[in-house]
Amino acid sequence: MFTDAIRALILGIVEGVTEFLPVSSTGHLLLVQHIFGLDESGFWKTFAVLIQLGAILAILLIYFQRLWRIALGMFSDPDARRFVIGVLVAFFPAALIGGLANSYIKLWLFNPWVVCFSLIVGGAVLLWVDQLDLKPTYHDATTFSLPMYLGIGIAQCAAMIPGTSRSGASIVAAMLFGADKRSAAEFSFFLAIPTMVGAFAYDFYKNRADMSTDHLTIIAIGFVVSFITAIIVVRTFLDFVTRHGFAFFAWWRVTVGTLGLIALALGK
Template identity: 40%
Template structure:
């Protein structure tokens, strides 16, 4: 199979799964195993194509991102989404990631992914069943307390397979945000965290690549970017109608498939 075709398949998986509550890590590992695309080169590629997904969110929410540089609403204590919300949303995971970086990397094992898929599914079902009446129906109504709560839930995603989107959206629902607000906040706080973590991993592994890898990486990046835009737009349209439970059941099915094709 050609590098470009592998890149497009893996890019499609990354773009589709990164911002949905289904674990992009689990999907990439399973897909890479089925394609025979594994090892240091594959790991570096999987890190790189995350930039395509990050760019998709930056394009979709560029106005919101630019507004974060305006500190006037923050200084005036206006009830408006601002940079402090984002900071509170990323701070817990940032601290955990920096303090336990080596330990977290050691968790990237197939068995841990299976546990994360199932545990994340249970959390999503719980959040769906126990979610209170929302008090925040858009980002400008999100409180600082809700932002830090969602940030704390994001720490669960250090476990591979748990899903960053699944944990943050669940945390948003339980902290009284509606589906759309929880999802959009999840997308926005992903940008600095993913960009930082991805850059760090990429710098450490860049020496393992050569110019011959450019077609593979380009195909994966472009496909990831395009698919992520479509996936996010579609996800926001359907989430309020179907909720998190179908995604949770899908994760359990994926855990079974993962066990069969990767662990056995």
């Protein structure tokens, strides 16, 4: 139990640090689980999904006033209503594909080789987009066009491949569609709310019969740690990317992916 608690603590930190960075939280969690020898454990695969809700609650806390105003104005303010519809439109493709292909994805794609290759390819794409001379036309994540919301949602589906990064895919798509770096990152936060809540509800319901008291305690540790860590990361991430862009995170992905491939090739 003590060893599992330490693992949950470490995995919670990894989740909180990486969930909203364009580096793939799922990919990093899978690599750490591989290091811990947890690759074949069905519980730890579910654990990686369930603790993401802790990071999502961090977003709800940080943006509570803004989200509350949108919720209150949903029936009286056309702009608020349009944004809510936009988030749902962006969420729909991932919900559809995730519901249909979840078992296949977990069976065939959740392995460290896929993660490492995806980290490297995604890092190269992120570096390319970051260096483009883009002329942003959107500076507020709540004012994107509906076709743009749909395009971002379709792009997010690429993150079904572990190591791709949900936030990375949505940020890249938003920037290519005309968003500046800050609003692209912020919309990835907002889109994470229904996406991750849906994934949490689906996995928890599907595996509820296998959850023991010890399992719930381990999940609670990872949940709380990811919540606290995510608050710290999100508060600094937006200012960082506004000033410095995404090159640091692109090279982070390439470095981790390359080191991972070397370790796998050596049989570590």
